[in-house]
Amino acid sequence: MNEFDLIEKYFNWENSSSSVLGVGDDCALIEIDNKQQIATSVDTLIEGVHFPKDTSASDIAHKALAVNLSDLAAMGATPKYFTLALTLPKFDASWLLSFSKSLKTLADKYGIVLVGGDTTKGSLSITINVTGTISKSKALLRSTAQVDDHIFVSNTVGDAALAWRQIQKNITPSEQLLQRFNMPNPQVELGRALVEVANACIDISDGLEQDLMHILKKSDVGASIHLSDIPLSEEVQSYIQQSQDWCVALAGGDDYELCFSVPVENLEKLKEIEKKLGIKLSRIGLITQDKGIERLGKFNKKCSSYKHF
């Protein structure tokens, strides 16, 4: 049973409150007044599961906050505040100093404030709960992709996954790949810019196809994607050329880029966003009526995604 099935089965209680969009999107949405909604999301990072044992305190802090900011980005929300639940095996002043400094650097960059926390003793684990705001009914959802929308991905995918594969094989990844793996860059500005431009959006944390599939299922549509249009860094491109292992790009998680669908009439607006933010946005395919994902290109293997249970 994977994480999504588990949440769906055991914790998807029917909400008595109509003002709440619960479990099942990047963030939950809660109405707070006539104008605004709150977007909130929680993610836990565990040593040895979400980051290798020798990851620096600074990288851990960055990643723990970045993956949560990425969920706000995927909804188009503006980051406001977060809480931190930190479980530590022992008290280590220099570790804490480095963790705190890195966390504050990223928090300041996106104007998000640490408002509360809890520290406990145990195996190293970090749970962050981020909260942002968004104008009422403007949030980017997974459930609103439309047939004929163009599907886009920001920057490149597969870099973090390639780094992780190399680490597991005791190969030291390049500086650039390590950076993508340890210091992911949440696409907060892009997410906000996509409000009223994209029809649906998700962040790529579990892998391009798996995350795109969430959009497709929630929107009751399908997609066809061109392998040759998937944006790859030079390193990932050359790795795939040698290995023919497209799964690194299709199923490798941890990129924290955005995957989103845009109606034809907004493609001009999207070009402006691309220019204004100086970000690469690649069209990888189309939303279709036929369910599932149709891959166009020479790779038919099924990629396996990471499952916790």
Added chain:
Amino acid sequence: MNEFDLIEKYFNWENSSSSVLGVGDDCALIEIDNKQQIATSVDTLIEGVHFPKDTSASDIAHKALAVNLSDLAAMGATPKYFTLALTLPKFDASWLLSFSKSLKTLADKYGIVLVGGDTTKGSLSITINVTGTISKSKALLRSTAQVDDHIFVSNTVGDAALAWRQIQKNITPSEQLLQRFNMPNPQVELGRALVEVANACIDISDGLEQDLMHILKKSDVGASIHLSDIPLSEEVQSYIQQSQDWCVALAGGDDYELCFSVPVENLEKLKEIEKKLGIKLSRIGLITQDKGIERLGKFNKKCSSYKHF
């Protein structure tokens, strides 16, 4: 270094935002519009630290949510929604079913909605982040106790701590003590009723004296308390008579009762609350100008509170 020092030292960043009361009270307070504030708090429970290894899934779920609701209660806030980060050593359907059912029962009782979550694999640990609302500037703080306020405690203290001591000595506690330890009852209604009646309030999670001390330090005042006025259940009373170990009541945590200070002019209102809610509220002492806690009664030993590090 205890938990409070750790948070104070490493995570008490100066907030650039004036609309936020950060680390240092039962909840953080965030302004959301002209009328309301959001109160939010996070607590982690770890197996073997916050509950014994053989605790039932049902009791764990109850306690994990109850301790967080207790923080909302201590601010006088109305519970609205919560997120759940659940780390499990393995997938166990019957455990999850029982956990989920118990969580929903308590959530429904207080009208709080589960809006999001994350499940990961690792040592059993539960992090819940609760959020409530409160009218602007009405929250019950730790920092606003006034000299000559009367200090009150709800129900009885020491029951959970006595149960824990017995468990550690392989004595099976009575049904009643176990209930207090495993199924604490967050004082949500009392907290809400105390708004505009109490000057300061805290929940007793770490022990009466230690928690009262948080009020005293934040309010820059002291207190004198009468040992004989501390409300005790029959079991705790007879344990103290035999052992002379007042620490079970003064420093034993996990009661999740409220400790609060009330100005003389509101004592009549407090009586009405006591009657209306059918709850026992005991006056245990006075807020004084002299710093620290003066104990009136025959017990001078220093009690040690639990420290994580």
